[in-house]
Amino acid sequence: MPAEGPLPFFAAGADPGSSFADLLRRTTTDRPAAPATPSPPARPALPLDGAPPHATTVLAIRHQGGVILAGDRRATSGFTIASRRIEKVFPADDRSGVAIAGVAGPAVELVRLFQTQLEHYEKIEGEPLSLEGKANQLGQLVRSNLGAALQGFVVVPLFAGYDERRDRGRVFSFDVTGGKYEETDFQTNGSGGVHARNWIKAQWREDLTRDDAVDLALRALFAAADEDVATGGPDLVRRIFPNVAVIDADGFTLVDDDDIARRADTLIGGREEGAGL
Amino acid sequence: MTMPFYVPPEQMMKDRADYARKGIARGRSLVAMTATEGIVIVAANPSRTLHKTSEIYDRIAFAGVGKYNEFEMLRIAGVRQADLKGYAFAREDVNARALANAYAQTLGQVFTHELKPYEVEILVAQVGAQPADDEMFQILYDGVVNDKEGFTVLGGQAETVDEALAQRYRPELSLADAVQLGASVLATPDDAPLTADQLEVALLDRRRTRRCFRRVQGRELDALLAPAA
Numbered sequence: 001m002p003a004e005g006p007l008p009f010f011a012a013g014a015d016p017g018s019s020f021a022d023l024l025r026r027t028t029t030d031r032p033a034a035p036a037t038p039s040p041p042a043r044p045a046l047p048l049d050g051a052p053p054h055a056t057t058v059l060a061i062r063h064q065g066g067v068i069l070a071g072d073r074r075a076t077s078g079f080t081i082a083s084r085r086i087e088k089v090f091p092a093d094d095r096s097g098v099a100i101a102g103v104a105g106p107a108v109e110l111v112r113l114f115q116t117q118l119e120h121y122e123k124i125e126g127e128p129l130s131l132e133g134k135a136n137q138l139g140q141l142v143r144s145n146l147g148a149a150l151q152g153f154v155v156v157p158l159f160a161g162y163d164e165r166r167d168r169g170r171v172f173s174f175d176v177t178g179g180k181y182e183e184t185d186f187q188t189n190g191s192g193g194v195h196a197r198n199w200i201k202a203q204w205r206e207d208l209t210r211d212d213a214v215d216l217a218l219r220a221l222f223a224a225a226d227e228d229v230a231t232g233g234p235d236l237v238r239r240i241f242p243n244v245a246v247i248d249a250d251g252f253t254l255v256d257d258d259d260i261a262r263r264a265d266t267l268i269g270g271r272e273e274g275a276g277l
Numbered sequence: 278m279t280m281p282f283y284v285p286p287e288q289m290m291k292d293r294a295d296y297a298r299k300g301i302a303r304g305r306s307l308v309a310m311t312a313t314e315g316i317v318i319v320a321a322n323p324s325r326t327l328h329k330t331s332e333i334y335d336r337i338a339f340a341g342v343g344k345y346n347e348f349e350m351l352r353i354a355g356v357r358q359a360d361l362k363g364y365a366f367a368r369e370d371v372n373a374r375a376l377a378n379a380y381a382q383t384l385g386q387v388f389t390h391e392l393k394p395y396e397v398e399i400l401v402a403q404v405g406a407q408p409a410d411d412e413m414f415q416i417l418y419d420g421v422v423n424d425k426e427g428f429t430v431l432g433g434q435a436e437t438v439d440e441a442l443a444q445r446y447r448p449e450l451s452l453a454d455a456v457q458l459g460a461s462v463l464a465t466p467d468d469a470p471l472t473a474d475q476l477e478v479a480l481l482d483r484r485r486t487r488r489c490f491r492r493v494q495g496r497e498l499d500a501l502l503a504p505a506a
Contacts, residue, residue: 005386006379007354008361023357024364116364119488123332123356 020120021113021141055230057192057221058088058099060160060171061200062185063213066248067160067169069099070217072192072225073240074232084232089243091252093118096134096161097245101190106145107155114138131163135172135180143178158189162247169247192224192231199223214244214255218263234264293394297418300396301343306432306463307400308442309340311411312455315404315483319459322477330479332490334359334371336404338481342432343397343418351380351399368487373403377414377422385420394418398431404481404489408448438462452480456493456501473498 008027016022058071071088074081082104089099090111098114100107117137122128129137138159145155159172171183185204188197199220208216218234221242225233234241241260246253305321307329318340320329329348330340333355341348355376363371380399388394395418403412413425423429428446430439441462450458456478460470478493478501493501 005383006358007351007383008357009350009354020360020364023361027361112364116360120356120360123360124353126328126331 018121018124020117021144023120024113054101054103054154054156054190055228056088056101056190057188057196057224057228057231058101058158058190059188059193059196059200059217059220060099060158060183060186061204061208061213061217062160062169062171063208063210065169065210066162066246067171068210068213068217068244068246069097069158069160070214070221070242070244071099072221072232072242073235074230075104076230081232084235084238084240087243089245089254090115091245092134092138092159092161093122093128094251095128095164095247096131096159097247097252098138099158099160099189100155101157101193102155103153106148106153107157110141110145110155110157114141117141130165131161131170134161135159135182138172139174139178139180141178142174142176146177149176156189158187160247162249164249167249188220188224190231192221192228195227196220196224210246210248214246214260215263215267217244218242218260218267222264222267234261234268236264236268290389293388294419297388297394297396301398301418302433304342304433306430306434306438307340307342308428308430308438308459308462309400309402309413310428310442310446310450310455310459311408311413311426311448312450312452313408314452314480315489316402316411316413316481317450317452317455317459318400318402318479318481319456319463320477321463321471321475323475324477329477330492332356332488333376333401334363335368335487336481336489337371337373337376338400338402338404338479338490340400340402340431340479341397342399344395347395348397348399351383351395351397354383355380355401373401373412373414377401377416380416381420381422383420384416384418388419400429400431402481404483406483408483437466441466452493453501456498457504460502470502473502 016026055076060067060069069089073085075083075086092098092115098111118134154176156174156176161170163170171187173181173183173187186200200216203216222233225231241257241264244255244260246255307320309316309318318330322329327345331352333339339352339355358379359371384395397418399416401414405411413429415423415425415429427448428442445458460476464471478498480491480493481489482491
């Protein structure tokens, strides 16, 4: 085995195998290290009690053919709107996606590491991880952020994907400690999550089609934006609409903006239940 | 007390090169060529699971012939190198040339400093938006890098296959033409072309936007190998 040179080689005991996070940890010199874990302070720097610190609404809904992930586009910094166009829904790979709630910086970094990890595993091993395996990987990444989370930099993703071996969509949620919980039909997250969840709970059916699920997601996000200041609704002036991704046997597809715009126009133009209040 | 013998460096290098060449010549060949759809890699490989070709990054593929454990180790190192670079910088910063250079340095160093040279020959291919932008780097057991245009042959009977391919290769081949040509030149001259279960075929698809590598197998490969009606 070549001892030195430009390619990363490892001794038998130190080989990171198919884990990209381990590989990153072992090759630190001129590269950004894996997300650092600052030592936790004696007590949380930011109050963790009361309202969740992650101002956002993201949601996942299982339907007949798979699952959808959706999120609003608002990022806030205190009482200021930091961004009207931030994206909170990302593809994890061909068959799964992540929606993030929490502090934007670490959250986006977590997603990038997760995406790289899934692709890295697939290339090294020659086949993709199972959906359950992907969810466990994400749980480990969230857990590695625990120190930062205790200082207030909380990141909690929602993970959803199409399970080819079981031929159905599946939804997983996480807590700050990396605990992974599989949801039966849907889940929401963020400060507006509770409003969105109530809306979905009232409307969800086993025979929901893909189209029904997209509409339901838009209505739930609208309801959340109505009640929660940190959640952005459809912006008809600037034509900014929530991100909705469909994940099914055909893979991960972001529903295009025109389609979302048309649905949002119908929804608001019709002054649906809740919209008229 | 044993006396160390003096071995002239020329002799030592020659012995190592002969050793490596012999090892590589034992294996079957592999061809790669630029076609309209992308870069097509066709290998004589009866195994469904132990691959000679694989994905390195978005537009980059790897192929190796010779000793399996050695080129597999190089493949994994290449994937790691590419993923680290793409993560540290950006996906578009990962390119075949840098990777080929890294492989060349590693193979060159092993050839001169280690007890035994690697018995491998590898290919790093990068597909471009146009056939003219395709890049193919062939790296030999001693670290010599060749920049190939159009097509390249790796492995045992490289010279015979190279001759046959040079006569029949055209730059505007379709995927089906390229696969059929590969199956025919990889067979011994008087035999029928290799069949689907003797071949491993991969395509770096230039029409895709992100991960361009895909394996061509099963029914798709059967259809491509069937003579045009």
